[in-house]
Amino acid sequence: MANVARFPEGFLWGVATAAYQIEGAWNEDGKGVSIWDTFSHTQGKIADGSTGDIACDHYHRWREDIALMKELGVKAYRFSIAWTRIIPQGSGPVNPKGLDFYDRLVDGLLEAGIKPFITLYHWDLPQALQDIGGWANRDVAYYFADYAAVVAHRLGDRVKHWMTHNEPWVVAWVGYAWGHHAPGIKNTKVALQVAHHLLLSHGLAVEVLKDLGDAETKVGIVLNLSPVHPATESDEDKAAAHRNDGYHNRWFLDPIFVGSYPADMWEWFGQLVPEVKPGDMSIISRRIDFLGVNYYTRSVVKHDPQGGLLQLRGVHVEGSEYTEMGWEVYPDGLYELLVRLHRDYKIPEIYITENGAAFKDEVTPDGKVHDERRLNYLREHFLRAHKAIQDGVPLKGYFVWSLMDNFEWAHGYTKRFGIVYVDYETQKRIIKDSGYWYQKVIAENGVPL
Ligand code: FCB
Numbered sequence: 001m002a003n004v005a006r007f008p009e010g011f012l013w014g015v016a017t018a019a020y021q022i023e024g025a026w027n028e029d030g031k032g033v034s035i036w037d038t039f040s041h042t043q044g045k046i047a048d049g050s051t052g053d054i055a056c057d058h059y060h061r062w063r064e065d066i067a068l069m070k071e072l073g074v075k076a077y078r079f080s081i082a083w084t085r086i087i088p089q090g091s092g093p094v095n096p097k098g099l100d101f102y103d104r105l106v107d108g109l110l111e112a113g114i115k116p117f118i119t120l121y122h123w124d125l126p127q128a129l130q131d132i133g134g135w136a137n138r139d140v141a142y143y144f145a146d147y148a149a150v151v152a153h154r155l156g157d158r159v160k161h162w163m164t165h166n167e168p169w170v171v172a173w174v175g176y177a178w179g180h181h182a183p184g185i186k187n188t189k190v191a192l193q194v195a196h197h198l199l200l201s202h203g204l205a206v207e208v209l210k211d212l213g214d215a216e217t218k219v220g221i222v223l224n225l226s227p228v229h230p231a232t233e234s235d236e237d238k239a240a241a242h243r244n245d246g247y248h249n250r251w252f253l254d255p256i257f258v259g260s261y262p263a264d265m266w267e268w269f270g271q272l273v274p275e276v277k278p279g280d281m282s283i284i285s286r287r288i289d290f291l292g293v294n295y296y297t298r299s300v301v302k303h304d305p306q307g308g309l310l311q312l313r314g315v316h317v318e319g320s321e322y323t324e325m326g327w328e329v330y331p332d333g334l335y336e337l338l339v340r341l342h343r344d345y346k347i348p349e350i351y352i353t354e355n356g357a358a359f360k361d362e363v364t365p366d367g368k369v370h371d372e373r374r375l376n377y378l379r380e381h382f383l384r385a386h387k388a389i390q391d392g393v394p395l396k397g398y399f400v401w402s403l404m405d406n407f408e409w410a411h412g413y414t415k416r417f418g419i420v421y422v423d424y425e426t427q428k429r430i431i432k433d434s435g436y437w438y439q440k441v442i443a444e445n446g447v448p449l
Helices: 035-040 058-072 096-111 139-155 168-177 188-212 235-257 263-272 280-284 332-345 372-390 433-444
Strands: 004-006 012-016 076-080 115-121 161-166 218-224 228-230 290-294 299-303 312-314 350-354 395-401 420-423 428-431 446-448
Touching (some): 012 433, 058 433, 076 395, 115 139, 139 188, 161 188, 168 188, 168 218, 168 235, 188 280, 218 235, 235 263, 235 280, 235 312, 332 372
Parallel strands (some): 012 076, 012 395, 115 161, 218 290, 290 350
Antiparallel strands (some): 420 428
């Protein structure tokens, strides 16, 4: 068929989730308490007062969820491991039942012909480690590497794709500077130290995963990246956009791929910069095999002397479509980002590890979910990825966020990102129109035009 934007053979179409957002079973089989258990159990932290105690009950329904993925035809599944199931106190004794759960999940996926892609840290730090300062404490980086070793030792014979962290920017800024996420700390200086320890822990875990792996083992990290555009062509707005890019994108990309923090931002942050020990930057910049990119939107910013540390603020773009998260739908940003990453950082392989959108979904009397806007969102983004591949970007796969509706952090269950609808009362799953459309894309390995 000519009317299809065909992807390269072997392109990995996938779906993504994260442990705390879907598993539930928050205190079963020896699991320890994580900072998200604590946070969601604290009144006033989650928009709808909900918790992840049950979530999608995936801990008990994983077989059904694998069957769902098989029906969709997905080739790969990105999920995260709950550190507290493996090492309940963060360091010290290992909980065999936790390892068994992921062992069964991995076997189930492989039987269904689905490649497991594991994220080791998707935000659910053991509370016991928060009690000693969390990521502000340098020791936690070393505990993370120990945890990585335990998991790799058990699953590394079957799992070949590992991601150390998910979105360290969010962990540091939203968790430790603004306090909207667990652990709810509001201290910018601490946040920058946290970001450094996250990067350090990444580098330490890369070494562990590489050492325990074989020739097929590929290790990467997932960053949330957004192109930043100035609201006007004024020099001030352009400088503001460059700063926003510096703190959001380059602050993580440069250490990992260049081995240093961006000099302009180091200067801008002044007294707030983290303590960096000799040798840290070479650990952080240890060569990785791939970068995972989470892309949802762009930022458009304006210089504003009252705009806090960065002296800028985001602006609303007249005429643009926005999602339920208040994020602008901007597919061209994905193309721009991919081309830039390829040009500036010479990354060996790239995966889109998350892309998707929250819209108001409802089950109509026909028992279906007609989520046309999500379908359009995905199609437009897939087409920009296709264009980037044609222009030479080594994009190897694409994980839609998310397999199913789930606990959207501080928004609770109020935002639905799934291509599968979840009725939280009954735990019934309903494949949305976007899910059926994705099924066709995967079967064709291309986007119908
Ligand atoms: C990303 C997170 C993911 C999900 C999406 C909507 O920042 O990695 O868990 O919440 O946003």
